[in-house]
Amino acid sequence: MKKRFLFWTGAGYIIYAALVFLYLFVWTDPGVPAAFQGSAADPSTFMTQREQLLSQEYSRYQNLLYLLSLPIDWIIYAVILVFGLSYSLKKASLGKLPLYVLFLSAITWLLTLPISYISRRLSLDYGVSIEPFSKWMRDNLVSFWIDTLMMVLVVFVLYWLIRRFPKRWWLYAWLMLVPFMAFLMYIQPVVIDPLYNDFNRLTNPELEESILQLADQAGVPAERVFEVNKSQETNALNAYVNGIGDNLRIVLWDTTLNKLSEEEVLFIMAHEIGHYVKNHLMKSLLGVLGGSLLGLYAVYRLLPVVLRKWGEAWKIEGPSDFASLPAVLLLLSLFTFIAQPVEMAVSRQAEEAADAYAIDLQPDTEAAIGAFQQLTVSGLSDVNPPTLIKYLRYGHPTMLERLSMLIDEKGS
Template sequence: MKKSIWIGLGFLLYGALISWYLFMGADTSIPTQYEGTEADPSVFMSERQLELSHDFSRIKQWLYFLSVPFEWVIYLVVLGFGLSKWFRTRAMEVTRFSIIHNLIYVVLLSLIAFIMSLPIDYYSYTVSLDYQISIQPFSDWMRDKIISFWINTLFLFVIVQTLYWLMNKSEKRWWLYGWLLSVPFTLFIYFIQPIWIDPLYNDFYRLEDKVLEDKILALADRADISADRVYEVNMSEKTNALNAYVNGIGSNLRIVLWDTTLQKLSDEEVLFVMAHEMGHFVKHHLYWNLIGSIVTSFLGLWIGSRVFNWMIRKWGHHWGIEKPTDIASLPALLLVFSVLSFMASPVENAISRNAEHSADEYAIEMTEDSKAAVGSFQQLAVSGLSEVHPPLLVKLFLYGHPTMLERITFLDQWEQKTTKNEKIEEEEK
């Protein structure tokens, strides 16, 4: 009970500190040298939009920085109050088959985590509604949450069943064998996501604007991307935000545009956005992401296995867990991986920002239309109420893309450099 009180007080103190940082301590003003430029939000946003952008960004950032440690609190509560041991005991009373024990346990643990996280998730949903980023009805939102719950629970069960089977076979090297098995599993997920998983949430259909599709496919042909169609997805039923992407590998590669992007951007702006996405493919970022996830999982499993074993040795008897192979130890394992993932996110985001900048470079070199490029970024910021110059901590932990300030100033510099080179060429002639 005393430890629970200390955990609660620690969470409250952390919440107070992160709230002070986000709402009062962080400076997000535009650097003086960029005031009045195309990167200055006061140039392309109204006063009301600036206010909404600031408030919406702060609340969403605050929710993120609270929700991650709250997940850790959930695992500690399940362990500390004996719920994990109780779940295991109830599962064992149902049947003598261990695979069914594990399935029941995973469902119970996932359900308690889902219920305890629901208030934060619901508040995040209502905030998006209030700021008109989301227009998704509650019934549809809840449907997506339930679909995600069962998909995640199914994947978690497969992973848990595999890892704990490996633990029973080899307590020292289970993490290595688990990693080796994760490689084909990761490849499988990359391959099936565009075809099997994404359509569970939205309807995908061929781009209705055939003229624009021909332009995009011509762009893809210049990029040596073998695509014969562009997909449109009906995200306008859920959100006012914009997005486009290229995902999948091999024959399952898909070029996808949200219909909101088509509604709010000009054809030239759409082409720049698609050139950016194609840049990821041309520069093999999809495959580098795949390799990165494989390397990251190796390090995570290696470090995590050692921390996990140490936790069970130190606190297992307090939680009613005799050894690591006990399924009741799962919350401790998930806690370790969640903490490691959070700690690694600044490095992963930095790598991602570099890849996104590389895709921006490719897109502007391919389209040579800085006006459309800047316009697309400005419209992305307006539609998503994105903060142009976020706090440093937010950038480190949340931004897998360069900030809008960085992206637009890069385009301005590219335009200036191009203009200068053209003048030099003319003078030489």
């Protein structure tokens, strides 16, 4: 079984990698459709030839890395199960669930760290990132410990529920997930985000006043605007509104302040305010919770089937044995992948609505076009990505779609 698994997994991955390479480098062409050539959506009108070349290369390599790494977690979990390593980890942890989760998390983190490093090197080589290795490694370690501690808590509760309520554990787990997710959304701006960056009040008081006026006009209860120093890490631009209740924060990266005019910044902030006004944060939370309910129910139905077929070979006693965790994670990961195109489509609709709201709130199409063009240049973004990449990776409309919308708005 093990040799057969290795052969078919290896052969399948090689075939998959070849198809990915052909799709990105042979079957798809960079550039924009003829109808948009010469327009504000055409990179040749706002990027140099070198910037266009770097953008195409960078996007292709990042997309290649993404698609090649997509099944890696599945393979890791499958290897751990097929080779009985989950049982070995359970023994090494002396039957203590927190230690087991720590060992499992450490293995997956270490095995996927090279992929993160390659992505970082690409960003450095193409001038998108300038983050020192020490800061990058520190952030990765912080993420590892935060994720591990949260997983210990979640897994402990999950397996207690499986043992206590074998027929309804999935429902009770979801009911407990609702307040947990809301709590995380509430504390993220003031507890989690500051672990990665320092947040200070916006250094430009006139711009802050203009942003707060926009927020007040839209009914956003904000009293200050936060600036985060990202210029020592990246050349990319970003701004966002996150948090709920009295922890709501309006945040700008200093790279955005340095590279955009005041009118362009105000359009970007109007877009972010649009997310709040249209309740996209809460709708996103509801979407995650709805998907979680379906995912937990799918695990409830499928996990016993999987363990009846292979549990003995994997030395897993049943669903209540926490050595089954890799199987749970594998099933949830597959379910997440299946749902990903739907999630991305919903996200793109929300972003499109926020763009439309921003134009109504801050009707300066020239500034809006300039902001999107600068976002493209700074991040070496692909204006018109391949279709598969759009559906799997793009939570925003493509820049071609966003810029063409503004062109139509300008002409109307």
